[in-house]
Amino acid sequence: MTELTVNQMSPANQDDFFIAVLDYGIGNLRSAQKAFEFVGGRACLVESPAQARGAGGFVLPGVGAFGHCLKALRESKLDRTVVEAIDASLPFLGICVGLQMLYEGSEETPDVKGLGVIEGAVKQLSGTQKRPQMQWNCISRTDGRRPALLQGVGENPWVYFVHSYAPPLSDVVVATCNYGGDVTAAIERDNLWGTQFHPEKSGAVGLSILANFVALCRSLNFHWHL
């Protein structure tokens, strides 16, 4: 096992709880951090695997091009943290390109390999609609799925999207939006969640979703320590 998981499994004071927002040097990550803090979750921007140690949950944000983000992520060595945290079933949330990078690849940058944590490749939005989808849109849960991340936000919550590419419609998809056809909006696999939309920019609904993630992290941490 890795250093990371050994540390995670050790009894820890709940007061030490923090969410690691992986900061690999792109864009505005403060907004994700602030949104977590607004809902009462201590969130730290971490720039190296060492700084991520002991985190009760992990967030991988991402904006811009797939290849550009992956290059920066690999240079920061935080790609290892991502893979180790997900392998160890630690609570993990990927946002936008942060979700897309978990797949095997993307049509946006075919020569760059994704992290391959989730099967399949990210595809360009199809149809005659404008790209990027840069708007608020309402999402619907996939039949039979009641993802914990989307608890308490109503049947068809409105959230903010900015993207030209999206993960494939596979069995991990728990919510979709309609934009020239069904588009992946959120995924769930064990303790791994991902949103193609930006919860940190989706007003009260988005804050509820982040609060759900914080609550999930806290309850999962609590159970490990029993």
Place this chain on the structure above:
Amino acid sequence: MRCIRLIPCLDVDNGRVVKGVNFVGLRDAGDPAELAAAYADQGADEIVFLDISASVEGRNTMVETVTTTAERLFIPLCVGGGVRSVDDARRLLRAGADKVAVNTAAVERPFLISEIAGEFGSQCVVVAIDAKRSTNGETKLSAPVKSWRVYTHGGRIPTDLDVFKWAHKCQELGAGEILLTSMDADGTREGFDIELTKAVSTTCSIPVIASGGAGNLEHLSRIVLEGAADAVLAASIFHDGDYTIVQAKEYLAASGVCVRPYIC
């Protein structure tokens, strides 16, 4: 489904909102952070700050304003005015802006669009275009149009650029959207320039925000239904208290425009 964004725009000079704002219940009607939060609470889909400060001090103040605003704003924030370099963009994005709007500097050096897009992604590059009708001496909105010309420096200086060619060039260079202001309509409160907006929006593959001329709610629905706008920007009809964002959205929804409904 295509849903339009309704975007109030605040002109900020040295950290203060310049045009009077008639909101009920504000502690400080000149504080951009408080106003942005109030609009967000009403259901605004995004906020635009336009920095009209003329000085370097004013620009630095804008970074502080963005920092304070972003502390408690959880919808997209776009900041424009005086962005001339990747460093200017970085300062604003780091302070908490989600997008930066470039105008004059992009006309002078179009590659700036690609530089910012390359560094931070196309999604955060908005190109603001100030367009003015070029007619045979007539200035009315109904006058036959020869073409639309791009103006810079806050609409003071005409360029040789044709609006459509420039819009397409911006798109090729990596702009994520276009903020299109009709100088002819701006400030008239007589409605948006539908012809201009439609012509740009239907030929661009990136979203177009229509700006200039909003005077009533019908203007908002017409620029979407007839002008094919992807987003609508307005200032005085909201600031003056003529309509709330909630009323505007209710009207738009009743007119058949897809908008994010207000949920309290």
